[in-house]
Amino acid sequence: MKLLAAFYFTALSLFAQTNNLATTNALVVPAETNQTPAVIQRAEQIRDECLANRRLICGKIIKVLPGGIVLDSGYTDLLRPALSTTWLIPGTATASRPANAVEQHEPGAVAVGQVFLTDYPKSRGAAAKPKLYDYVVLLGYPAGQYTYTSVGTVQRTVRHFSASLLSAVKINFETAESAPPPPVK
Numbered sequence: 001m002k003l004l005a006a007f008y009f010t011a012l013s014l015f016a017q018t019n020n021l022a023t024t025n026a027l028v029v030p031a032e033t034n035q036t037p038a039v040i041q042r043a044e045q046i047r048d049e050c051l052a053n054r055r056l057i058c059g060k061i062i063k064v065l066p067g068g069i070v071l072d073s074g075y076t077d078l079l080r081p082a083l084s085t086t087w088l089i090p091g092t093a094t095a096s097r098p099a100n101a102v103e104q105h106e107p108g109a110v111a112v113g114q115v116f117l118t119d120y121p122k123s124r125g126a127a128a129k130p131k132l133y134d135y136v137v138l139l140g141y142p143a144g145q146y147t148y149t150s151v152g153t154v155q156r157t158v159r160h161f162s163a164s165l166l167s168a169v170k171i172n173f174e175t176a177e178s179a180p181p182p183p184v185k
Contacts (some may be wrong), residue, residue, distance in 0.1 A: 141168035
């Protein structure tokens with residue numbers, strides 16, 4: 001992943017230069033120079049999609065996993081001013097979820113339902129680590145789907161969100177690169 005990020009930022013810096021690389025570097029292959037703008041364009045397209053589909057994750061932690069946390073999102077009570085000073089709210093806070101909550105399809109809307117959240121802020125101290133039944137309020141960027149084992153052998157697939165835009169773009173880019181090409185009709 002670090003290699004992909006390094007390639008991405010190196011390619012961006014090449015476009016910032018004003019000299020013509022094709023005439024100054026004889027080893028440049030035309031196919032490589034045509035591929036670089038396509039990669040950057042695809043990364044920017046993924047970034048735009050992540051921004052357009054970002055959601056406000058405000059929910060109760062129902063499972064803490066090594067790679068992230070599973071939340072039951074949609075607790076709009078957590079957005080009240082008394083609780084909006086931190087991203088992690090203790091489980092002792094009182095919050096409820098509207099019974100008929102429906103997720104809107106617009107940037108920054110409140111996510112409803114179970115989601116998997118990664119790349120959330122790291123806090124210092126044992127009291128600041130996310131625990132079961134604590135509440136979280138963060139802006140999340142879509143990063144595909146995540147399957148986890150909930151109880152016994154029961155598998156659940158939920159939407160994956162990342163609290164970091166860069167991480168969401170990297171995850172989506174790698175997923176798109178590893179996916180097989182669509183069939184030709």
